[in-house]
Amino acid sequence: MSSASTPVSVVGLGADGWPGLAPAARAALRAAEVLVGGPRQLDLLPAEDCAGERIPWPSPLRPAVPALMREHAGRRIAVLASGDPMFYGIGRALAEELGPAALLVHPHPSSVSYACARLGWPVEDTEVVTVVGRPVARLSAALHHGRRVLVLAPGPGSPAEIAALLRERGFGPSRMRVLEQLGSDRERTYDGTADGWAHAPGDPLHVVAVECRRAPGAPRLGATPGLPDSAYEHDGQLTKRHVRAATLCALAPAPGELLWDIGGGSGSIGIEWMRTHPSCSAVTVERVGERAARIGRNAAALGVPGLRVVVGAAPAALAGLPAPDAVFVGGGLTAPGLLDAVWAALPGGGRLVVNTVTLESEALLGQWHRRLGGDLVKLAVSHAVPVGGFTGWRQAMPVTQWSVTKEEGSEI
Template sequence: MPSVPPAVTVVGIGADGWPGLTGTARTALRAAEAVIGGPRQLALLPDTECAGERVPWPSPLRPAVPGLLARYAGRRLAVLASGDPMFYGIGRTLTEIAGAAAVQVLPHPSSTSYACARLGWPVEETEVVTLVGRPADRLAAALHDGRRVLVLSAGADTPAEVAALLTERGFGPSRLTVLEQLGGEGEVTYEGVAQDWSRAPGDPLNVIAVECRRAPDAPRLGAVPGLPDAAYENDGQLTKRHIRAATLGALAPAPGELLWDVGGGSGSIGVEWLRTHPSCRAYAVERDPERAERIGRNAARLGVPQLTVVRGAAPDALAQLPVPDAVFIGGGLTAPGLLDACWSALPVGGRLVANTVTLESEALLATWYRRHGGELVKLAVAHAVPVGSFTGWRQAMPVTQWSVTKTNLSDDL
């Protein structure tokens, strides 16, 4: 049975343009009746070689893809993309919408491969953060002393924006290397230190290499849950460090999972859930407007601006949220219907963790523990403090924590 030809061929192209393409890629572009791409990519095609209609991407891009595919259905269609279309590129969008079988991808070396080759950095040991269409705050989560990070730039102003963020986050001594027009005739590289950065904007096609160096007086933020309490702006509504670490351990985030942080407070549980893996997602539900604003600021500062803050009181504010993989309830346990709504929203295998310091809420958790099982624990933390010329212990309020995994839909009954 003959194979069905792809509906669209996606061709990766670099700064070297037409001369850098393989024979297969050139053949696909010559044969295309229409070529879709960004203005910069389309301008790299010679008129004498590619006679097909040239179609610039509209903005916003993703909502326009189904209509464009439908418009050119039955015609030989090609799409131009920068570098490797499957690495933060249009290839993902096309395969998600049209299906992998309908898309042929002809990749070009990515800017990451070029940059690592120029710098002598092993690709597998280099973290990559894209700021294309994303806020620069995302970079903050990748900043650890001694790490090498490649930043996929959004344009000519991105190097200065990255330098300012590094300086503000305590990584001013970091060395930056900006690599422009990688692989092309106009390739240029220049270096500097973040806190001293003063270069004017250069070419918009650039990648920024960051050798992370933390300033001596900057706080050290680790890669596991339990960041210092001082890392958060708060009004006292903060799950403290040791309890937070135990809570994230019970929630057990995994890549791609979604959390409801109900009664967000300062947002610390949602923030540290997101910091465990770039693909994790989280909604922080908070009824107080000032605290909701504060959650957003904490998320941005700690490198996870993708935390979605929902302003409203639970359980009503939960009604339109996507199905969670885990739910944390840090406040408002005795609100009518709250536990029921959170429990009902969980699928089989979903986890629920609830913390409380009050006797009334503890009694409620004990009831649910008897009904659904799980683990009911009391967490107590004491800190050493001066007592005259000696040292003694100051006990924080103990926290009762119930954690449970939903094992059967009949548990809702």
């Protein structure tokens, strides 16, 4: 690890390479005894100006960072990054491993800045989704009619893959523009619609700009909890729309938080928890393998393929899971020791929400409510249905919901 007197220089490079660097960045690279980066980045540095030892990043990259920094401790190290090192770049890993004070970052305009400049899009109004090392299904959560999205893509075949996803999700009319080699003298832009995309794979260094247009008749999925039940593939084991919205309200997801969704069914609670913010995560526990596979398909279709699905019965299946910020129990409530296990796993300030429709489980919730307090409510939803030539109400099965927040230092 580099000492405090020799901070690691982290230098952002554009497609224009050495000519596009600021004087301070060039000076850092000239002074470096060790130059670390991807082969493409290292090849952009002129040998006559940058004489340091060149070390390509091994694969996988992240686990190699600590050992590589220790190996060259005390030497002047410069790490190369694409564009802005702190925007989906190596700067994050270095800051987490070495601490921010051990770094001297020289940012370069990111591909997002270049793309917005070429397109005339305000950066603050543009959604950015990366599918580099991540499933392209992540893009689904950002698809809303009229929105502008920049997709950071990993390779030449990405535009065709993105076009296929847009068509599958009902956004075939969306305009797509591929911007290659931004900032270099080899810049190129080509466009079309997802429905008519027929371009051959191009340069691997590109971003894809999407102007979202929903096809006539395609389902409209909002940004708040309570998606239509029809958005889910299910076998009847689904927390219905209005109860789901009330349940997410009680769970109160916040950025960066983790949910345990126990008795996943179709995965709707975990999925809509994750859709509230890109940094939210969830683990769904489902004992039936067929349903677990269905949860995975629903998560991918609705833009949160990172939802973790654990096949097994709680509480045994909870062993070894990372500590949650909130827990939802939608099934298996009467399993011996389940509520004790999830309550013990919650930290102070964590939330527990439990839904049930049976008298036996309702009685159990009454006991826990007497012990710990919280809110115990009954949710009843009725739908208008034809009754002969008239209209009447058909009531869905009422749901009893208990929600409670664990106090700091609680041992109960």
